[in-house]
Amino acid sequence: MNAIEIENISKQFGKVKALDDVCLEVKEGECFGLIGPDGAGKTTLFRILTTLLSPDNGKASVNGFDVKRDYLEIRKCVGYMPGRFSLYQDLSVEENLEFFAALFNTKIKDSYSLIEPIYKQIEPFKTRRAGKLSGGMKQKLALCCALIHYPKVLFLDEPTTGVDAVSRSEFWDMLAGLKAKRITILVSTPYMDEASRCERIALCNEGKILTTNTPKNIVDGYNDELYAISADNMFELLSLSRKVKGVKECYPFGESHHLVVEKDFDKEYFANELNQIKNLQIKKASPSIEDMFIKLMKR
Amino acid sequence: MKTNFLSFVKKEALHILRDKRTMMIVLLIPIVLMILFGFAISTELNNLNVAVSVQKHTEDIRGKIEKLSANPYFTFVGYVNQKDAETMLRSSKADAVVVFDNEGKMQFLFDASNTNTAMSGSIYLQSVMSEENLSNQELFNLHLLYNPQMKSAYNFVPGIMGLIFILICAMMTSVAIVREKESGTMEVLLVSPVRPIKIILAKMIPYFVISCINLTTILLVSRFLLDVPLSGSLFSIIFISLIYLVLSLSLGLLVSTISSSQVMALLISAMVMMMPILMLSGMIFPIENLPSVLQPVPYIVPAKWYIEAIRKLMIMGLPITAVTKEILILILMSVVLVFVSLKKFNDKLD
Numbered sequence: 012m013n014a015i016e017i018e019n020i021s022k023q024f025g026k027v028k029a030l031d032d033v034c035l036e037v038k039e040g041e042c043f044g045l046i047g048p049d050g051a052g053k054t055t056l057f058r059i060l061t062t063l064l065s066p067d068n069g070k071a072s073v074n075g076f077d078v079k080r081d082y083l084e085i086r087k088c089v090g091y092m093p094g095r096f097s098l099y100q101d102l103s104v105e106e107n108l109e110f111f112a113a114l115f116n117t118k119i120k121d122s123y124s125l126i127e128p129i130y131k132q133i134e135p136f137k138t139r140r141a142g143k144l145s146g147g148m149k150q151k152l153a154l155c156c157a158l159i160h161y162p163k164v165l166f167l168d169e170p171t172t173g174v175d176a177v178s179r180s181e182f183w184d185m186l187a188g189l190k191a192k193r194i195t196i197l198v199s200t201p202y203m204d205e206a207s208r209c210e211r212i213a214l215c216n217e218g219k220i221l222t223t224n225t226p227k228n229i230v231d232g233y234n235d236e237l238y239a240i241s242a243d244n245m246f247e248l249l250s251l252s253r254k255v256k257g258v259k260e261c262y263p264f265g266e267s268h269h270l271v272v273e274k275d276f277d278k279e280y281f282a283n284e285l286n287q288i289k290n291l292q293i294k295k296a297s298p299s300i301e302d303m304f305i306k307l308m309k310r
Numbered sequence: 311m312k313t314n315f316l317s318f319v320k321k322e323a324l325h326i327l328r329d330k331r332t333m334m335i336v337l338l339i340p341i342v343l344m345i346l347f348g349f350a351i352s353t354e355l356n357n358l359n360v361a362v363s364v365q366k367h368t369e370d371i372r373g374k375i376e377k378l379s380a381n382p383y384f385t386f387v388g389y390v391n392q393k394d395a396e397t398m399l400r401s402s403k404a405d406a407v408v409v410f411d412n413e414g415k416m417q418f419l420f421d422a423s424n425t426n427t428a429m430s431g432s433i434y435l436q437s438v439m440s441e442e443n444l445s446n447q448e449l450f451n452l453h454l455l456y457n458p459q460m461k462s463a464y465n466f467v468p469g470i471m472g473l474i475f476i477l478i479c480a481m482m483t484s485v486a487i488v489r490e491k492e493s494g495t496m497e498v499l500l501v502s503p504v505r506p507i508k509i510i511l512a513k514m515i516p517y518f519v520i521s522c523i524n525l526t527t528i529l530l531v532s533r534f535l536l537d538v539p540l541s542g543s544l545f546s547i548i549f550i551s552l553i554y555l556v557l558s559l560s561l562g563l564l565v566s567t568i569s570s571s572q573v574m575a576l577l578i579s580a581m582v583m584m585m586p587i588l589m590l591s592g593m594i595f596p597i598e599n600l601p602s603v604l605q606p607v608p609y610i611v612p613a614k615w616y617i618e619a620i621r622k623l624m625i626m627g628l629p630i631t632a633v634t635k636e637i638l639i640l641i642l643m644s645v646v647l648v649f650v651s652l653k654k655f656n657d658k659l660d
Contacts, residue, residue, distance in 0.1 A: 061501045063659045083503075091501040097494035101328045102321065113317035114502045114509075156498075 012075060014039045014164050014195035015060060020069035022055050029055040031218040032069070037197055037211075042190055044209030045199040046300065052218040053199040054094055057168045060197070061091045074163050090162035092153050094169040100142030104133055104152055107141050108159065115160030125192060126155045129185055147178030154185065158194075165189070167198040171205065183208040203301040214304050221307040226300060233298035233306065235259065238270040238278075243289045255284045262305060267292075269302060314504070318512030325486070326516050333520075336482065340474045340524045344531045347466045358431050360384050361404040363392045365412050374439055378408070381438055395419055406435060456626050463536040468620035469593030471528055471551070472613035475521055476587060479558030480565060481579040483517050487566035488575040497659065506657050510566075514559045521555050532624075541627025547620065549630070550637055554616045557644040561612075564651035587613040615639050 015037035022030040030052045037043040045053050058064040060073055062082035070077070076084040098107045108130075112119050123130075133151050136144065141152060150170060157165060167186075171179040183205065186196055198209065206212045207226045214221040214229070222229060240261075242248045249268055252261040257280070260271035270293075278293060285291055326333055362375055379386040387404050398404040399421045405428075407419040416439060422428035456464070487510055490496040499506055525548070532538040540547070561583065569575040588594060590604065591613040597605070608614040619636035622628045630637075 058497075058659060063497060063500055065658065065660065086501050087503040089501065091498060093494055093497050095494045097498045099321070099325070099495060100493075101325060106321070106324065110317060110321050111498075113314045114499070114504050116314060116503060 012039060013037060014041070015043075015071075015073055015197060017056075017060075017071045018069055020056070020059060020066045020071055022052075022059060022064065022067050028218045030059070030066070033215075033218070033220055035213055035220060035223065037195060039195055040190065040193045042186060042196045042198065042208075042210050044206055044212040045197065045215060046201075046203060046206050046212050046304070047199075047215035048201055050217070051215045053215065054168055057091075057093075057166050057197075057199065061089060061166055062086060088163045090157035090160070090165045092157040092165075092167045092170055094172065096149050096153060098141045098149070098153055098156060101140060103138050103140055104144070105137040107152060108155060111156040111159045117160050119159065122159055122161045125161055125189075126158050128188055129158075130155050146174050147181070150174055150178065150182060151185075154182075158189075162194065164195045164197065167196065169199055169201065171200055171202065179205070203299065203304060206300045212300075214300070214307060216304075216308050221304070229300060229303050230298055233303050235271050235298075235306070236274075236276065237296045237298050237302060238272065238293055239264070239267040239296035240270050240291065240293045241267040242285075242291045248285070248288055248291070251285055251288065252281075255281055257281070260305075260309070264301070267296075269296060271302075271306070315508065315512055318509055319515050322486075322513045323516045326520070332482075336478055336520055337523065337527075339477065340470070340528050341531060343470050343474065344467070344528065344536065347470060348463050348531075348536045358384050358406060358427065358435070359387045359404045360435070361387050361390045361395070361398050361407045363390050363395050363407060363409045365392070365410060366414075368414055370414060371410050377438060383434065384438075406431060408435070408439065463532070463538055464625050466593070467528070467532045467536065467538050468617045468624060469587075469591070471525075471620055472554075472591060472593060472617040473584070473587050474524055474528065475551070475554055475558045476561070476579075476583050476613060478521050478524060479514075479517055479555055480562035480583055481576065483514055483559055483562035484565035484569065484575040484579060485572050486513055486517075487563070488569055488572050492571055500657055500659070507652065507655060510563065510655075514563075517562075518555060518559065521558075525551050525555075538624065539627070540624055542623035543630065546630035546633070547623050550616065550619050550623070550633065550640070553637065553640045553644065554612070557612055557640055557647060560644055560647040560651055564647055564654065567651055567654045567656065586611045590614070591617055593617060612640060612643050615643075 013036045015035070017033055017035040020030055020033045021028070033052070033056065045056065047053055055064065059066050059078060060071060062078050062085050065079060072078065073085045074088050076082075076088075078085060099110070102110065108119055112121075129151050133144075133148050133155070136148065141149065144152065154167075154170070157167075171182055174182065179202075186198065186208070189196060200206075209226065211223065211225050212229065213223040222232075224232070240248065240252065245263075245268065249261055249263065252258055252268065252270060257273045257276040258270060259273055261268050263269075282291060282293060360378060362378070364371055375386065378384055387398075390398055390404075390407065392409055395407040395409060396419070398407055399419060402421070405421050409417040409419065411417070418432060418435060420428045420432050490499065496506075499509055529540065529544075529547070533540050562579075565575055565578050565582075569578055586607070590597070590600070590608045591611050592608065593613070597608050597614070600608070615636045619633040619640075622633050622636075623630070
């Protein structure tokens with residue numbers, strides 16, 4: 012049985028199509044990533060799956076329960092961590108945890124084994140008010156609260172947004188630990204570099220799923236030739252490169268620009284065309300998820 | 311499940327206790343309002359400054375001026391020329407000037423920019439200055455029942471009670487519920503096996519307790535500081551107040567279901583609940599004085615019925631049977647409000 016099944020889900024807000032005919036399957040025990048920029052419809056999909064919103068069209072089920080008909084059943088067996096920090100800022104770490112335990116009709120000690128590795132890290136601050144915690148600690152507390160009732164499916168909506176790089180990496184390690192407990196995880200993120208931490212990912216943009224596969228297969232499916240170029244004047248380089256024959260695409264990528272080229276692209280010719288640019292560096296680059304995303308998005 | 315509910319109540323109590331400023335305001339508002347209305351804002355006449363302008367002094371006039379100076383409600387500020395009379399009023403050195411002409415006839419000049427003082431002052435001044443003339447005429451035997459000294463406290467205490475409970479139960483609870491929507495915590499609460507209505511009921515309990523404390527302070531302040539007699543039975547006053555509390559709480563729940571932000575909840579509370587109580591419940595303006603289009607409106611303002619019932623119980627000292635109609639109307643209103651707000655409560659986001 013699939014933990015999450017989504018068939019042709021659509022949702023519209025006024026004139027904006029937040030989700031347009033989305034289909035997706037997440038296997039039990041899988042860590043599935045939903046990767047896409049802001050406004051891709053990630054949060055709307057999470058809200059439909061956590062039964063907070065009703066879809067306009069289509070069917071979806073979580074843990075075998077229909078999101079429309081059996082929404083009360085779904086609410087019992089899922090953990091949800093919204094994108095915004097949604098705990099009580101004026102309650103302490105411990106009080107928040109106790110309240111969420113009571114909310115799910117359980118006790119902290121019943122699921123302590125599950126949350127222990129995470130809770131250990133914030134335990135020294137258990138009497139501190141949640142509003143006074145750092146971003147990384149808030150996120151750990153929110154994860155503890157979402158896990159307090161040992162959910163079958165965990166929904167994490169942009170859990171690493173606004174968190175420093177070290178905490179982000181730690182967070183993904185924690186999720187890997189949860190996988191061992193057979194918890195299905197659906198996690199969304201706007202950071203392409205986090206995609207490789209998921210078993211399978213779906214790239215989405217403007218309410219549509221562009222592709223679904225393992226991160227490796229997605230990268231392997233990239234069949235264009237790719238170069239990384241840099242120079243002293245990066246802005247000029249970008250606009251001039253786009254005009255050169257044989258260049259399909261040129262876009263900023265971190266410290267360099269990525270150049271997507273036709274089959275008949277000639278490196279020497281390109282360098283010659285741009286000889287007025289100082290310090291032009293051009294070398295082969297290996298594609299990443301982000302390159303694939305940009306390619307699919309432009310199509 | 312019972313321990314669950316208690317931990318929800320505990321959480322709400324912690325929210326309130328940790329927000330010390332709001333808690334102080336909530337507990338002090340009734341006392342401040344009572345003292346304000348009791349001592350500062352009163353329509354009773356006090357210390358009216360009166361100047362006198364005399365053309366020709368006579369024994370009769372001197373007697374009248376002496377009587378004026380002796381009266382505790384008036385302060386005699388001195389003699390003025392007739393042409394300076396208006397200057398005195400303009401500079402606010404006097405609130406009224408009594409002008410005696412050559413034949414000893416009186417004319418009263420009044421600063422009517424404050425209608426209340428001018429109205430009651432002119433009548434009182436007239437009766438003091440022309441007492442002898444009046445004594446010759448036939449007098450009505452005026453007998454004021456229940457509030458013979460016309461103390462304004464008797465009038466506003468029931469009004470303040472009607473206002474305070476709406477303010478604390480309806481406004482504070484609706485804001486507290488909407489706060490959960492605004493901060494995103496409602497989203498997490500909804501994705502849980504607990505029906506959100508349970509959490510909301512738990513939210514109301516601390517406010518109910520605070521309102522009971524307020525009820526006690528209001529009754530104590532009115533009895534011992536403002537000397538309101540509380541002539542009816544205490545039990546029936548408390549009984550009808552509890553009904554009114556439940557009604558206010560369900561009103562707060564209703565407001566919270568239709569507003570999406572705390573500001574909106576505050577505005578709705580202020581415009582839809584506070585204004586009608588002040589203007590249309592008979593607290594300040596008698597309902598009979600309303601324009602005829604507005605005459606039916608007070609009948610749907612819950613505070614009107616509560617204030618009326620409290621007046622009957624507290625001031626007139628009638629037994630609880632005299633307010634059966636009011637009690638039934640308030641219960642009916644509560645039932646309808648609870649029903650509508652539970653029906654309207656959405657356990658989804660859209």
